[in-house]
Amino acid sequence: MNETHVKLSNFDAVVVGAGFAGMYMLHRLREAGFSTRVFESGAGVGGVWYWNRYPGARCDVESIYYNYMFSEELYKGWTWTHKYPDQTEILNYLNYVADTLDLRRDIQFETKITSAHYDEANKQWNIKTDKGNSLTAKYFITGVGCISASHIPKFTGLDSFKGEWYHTAHWPHKDVNFKNKKVGIIGTGSSGIQAIPVIAKKAAHLTVFQRTPQYSLPARNQPLDPEYVQNIKERFQEIRKDARASRNGYSLNATTLSTQEVTHEEREKKYEELWQMGGVGVVQLAFNNILTNEAANETCANFVKKKIQEIVKDPVIAEKLSPTYPIAAKRIVLDTDYYETYNRDNVTLVDVKKAPIIEVTPKGLRTTDEEYDLDILIFATGFDGMTGPLLRMDIRGKDGVSLKEKWENGSQTRTYLGIANAGFPNFFMITGPESPSVLGNVPVAIEQHVDWIANCLEYLKANRIETIEASKEAEEKWSRHCQEVAQNTLYVKTDSWYTGANIEGKPKRFPIYAGGYGTYREICDEIAIKNYEGFIFVGVPLEQN
Numbered sequence: 358m359n360e361t362h363v364k365l366s367n368f369d370a371v372v373v374g375a376g377f378a379g380m381y382m383l384h385r386l387r388e389a390g391f392s393t394r395v396f397e398s399g400a401g402v403g404g405v406w407y408w409n410r411y412p413g414a415r416c417d418v419e420s421i422y423y424n425y426m427f428s429e430e431l432y433k434g435w436t437w438t439h440k441y442p443d444q445t446e447i448l449n450y451l452n453y454v455a456d457t458l459d460l461r462r463d464i465q466f467e468t469k470i471t472s473a474h475y476d477e478a479n480k481q482w483n484i485k486t487d488k489g490n491s492l493t494a495k496y497f498i499t500g501v502g503c504i505s506a507s508h509i510p511k512f513t514g515l516d517s518f519k520g521e522w523y524h525t526a527h528w529p530h531k532d533v534n535f536k537n538k539k540v541g542i543i544g545t546g547s548s549g550i551q552a553i554p555v556i557a558k559k560a561a562h563l564t565v566f567q568r569t570p571q572y573s574l575p576a577r578n579q580p581l582d583p584e585y586v587q588n589i590k591e592r593f594q595e596i597r598k599d600a601r602a603s604r605n606g607y608s609l610n611a612t613t614l615s616t617q618e619v620t621h622e623e624r625e626k627k628y629e630e631l632w633q634m635g636g637v638g639v640v641q642l643a644f645n646n647i648l649t650n651e652a653a654n655e656t657c658a659n660f661v662k663k664k665i666q667e668i669v670k671d672p673v674i675a676e677k678l679s680p681t682y683p684i685a686a687k688r689i690v691l692d693t694d695y696y697e698t699y700n701r702d703n704v705t706l707v708d709v710k711k712a713p714i715i716e717v718t719p720k721g722l723r724t725t726d727e728e729y730d731l732d733i734l735i736f737a738t739g740f741d742g743m744t745g746p747l748l749r750m751d752i753r754g755k756d757g758v759s760l761k762e763k764w765e766n767g768s769q770t771r772t773y774l775g776i777a778n779a780g781f782p783n784f785f786m787i788t789g790p791e792s793p794s795v796l797g798n799v800p801v802a803i804e805q806h807v808d809w810i811a812n813c814l815e816y817l818k819a820n821r822i823e824t825i826e827a828s829k830e831a832e833e834k835w836s837r838h839c840q841e842v843a844q845n846t847l848y849v850k851t852d853s854w855y856t857g858a859n860i861e862g863k864p865k866r867f868p869i870y871a872g873g874y875g876t877y878r879e880i881c882d883e884i885a886i887k888n889y890e891g892f893i894f895v896g897v898p899l900e901q902n
């Protein structure tokens with residue numbers, strides 16, 4: 358054993374991450390009487406909302422749904438100010454939760470878990486941190502998020518750059534001064550699209566390096582009317598019930614109408630109404646076959662492309678901004694004045710699919726066409742999604758086999774329900790790969806996972822079961838089912854971080870359950886009712902009984 362690793366203690370559970378997932382997991386475990394320690398790399402709670410402080414950072418789910426819903430009191434004790442909450446407000450909310458539940462005393466901040474190895478002889482996890490802590494736990498639980506492992510493409514020359522550079526997901530905890538600066542931003546996903554309009558208003562010049570255009574819908578964000586908020590609070594029980602049963606974790610009325618059942622004019626009218634309303638309605642509320650039928654999808658995509666052409670004055674730029682893949686096959690983006698920003702004189706759009714970036718230079722960025730002078734370079738280049746945050750830790754199960762080896766570096770990612778792994782006893786993932794997680798309102802998915810895991814641990818305790826592990830058969834069946842469900846969607850036909858296509862060398866696979874939150878919840882509940890069907894138990898030895 359490394360001499361510098363000081364033995365800290367033994368816990369019933371060690372949890373990684375103090376975002377939405379880790380915080381609620383800690384609360385549930387404490388309530389159930391399990392000794393628990395949470396490790397968090399940030400200096401405060403919040404997870405992705407602690408780190409993603411870039412200008413314009415905002416949630417794409419309405420604030421009234423983007424909450425914990427396990428406690429009516431907690432829900433009613435917080436009042437959101439805007440329809441779509443910004444990063445500061447969400448971080449304040451999570452600090453309110455940490456205060457109310459007195460969570461911080463069991464969280465060790467500024468500490469990363471580096472390894473977790475299962476010790477078969479002692480049926481425990483041996484865990485190490487980057488701060489030299491060495492500890493053991495019966496249960497190892499990850500709440501590391503699905504899009505938390507940030508990604509910077511391997512451009513040569515970054516070290517030589519004389520200006521400032523930042524990744525949106527590791528934004529400094531101070532204001533970055535854009536005044537009189539030439540700014541470049543690489544990436545037009547959600548982070549880029551939110552940051553671009555804000556930075557354009559402050560910088561001398563903004564150059565946007567776009568590889569793939571995104572479909573973005575107007576958020577039409579606005580302050581919330583206090584009377585409306587009061588009414589929502591009074592309807593808490595109903596809102597929670599609907600959110601939990603829904604496909605995406607919001608309490609929205611899903612339509613049963615398909616695009617084929619209406620005329621072209623009726624379709625356009627519906628899209629227009631929802632466009633004016635703002636939010637994800639155009640793709641999620643108009644018709645029920647946008648994500649499963651290519652012709653239906655095209656009607657929606659064409660509507661949005663027409664809007665881009667109407668908003669952006671220069672037709673050449675409008676064309677460059679118009680996507681060619683199915684709409685919503687990548688997570689849809691909500692914006693405030695994104696397309697309008699390209700009408701500004703101080704904004705340039707560079708197509709780096711046509712003229713790829715070759716290198717970062719001391720003065721800026723060079724594409725195959727030209728060199729761009731920059732004072733500040735921003736990477737809005739996204740994340741190694743789903744598997745990335747887990748594979749950055751050295752997690753090893755039985756026989757010393759690592760998660761990386763088991764998943765063959767992503768080509769064979771397979772789990773049972775996105776919660777458990779064959780070969781990894783007493784290891785639980787909150788919203789792991791092959792859970793529905795990112796295909797909706799993530800806090801609702803997190804809460805369901807945490808409740809399921811906590812209930813499972815209570816069951817194990819009550820029944821004197823020492824270890825639980827997914828069976829290989831159950832895992833293979835679930836994984837196959839995930840792939841089958843995904844084949845009926847357009848997600849698998851488009852390159853995105855969902856499929857891992859954004860990471861050089863990462864095998865392409867869609868490791869997400871696309872059957873909807875409500876259906877997934879029913880499946881998980883059914884498995885629990887059947888005494889955790891698909892799991893293998895090892896009981897407490899007789900001599901300890």
Ligand code: NA7
Nearest residue numbers: 510544545546547548549568569688737738739740854859
């Ligand atoms: P995304 O959505 O993965 O966007 C990353 C962007 O960076 C995207 O436009 C990429 O283009 C671009 N990118 C990545 N690598 C390169 C290289 N090498 N050259 C040029 N451009 C590149 O990440 P976000 O942070 O915006 O959003 C992630 C999620 O957070 C989002 O879905 C919401 O759920 C919240 P590409 O499309 O790969 O061609």
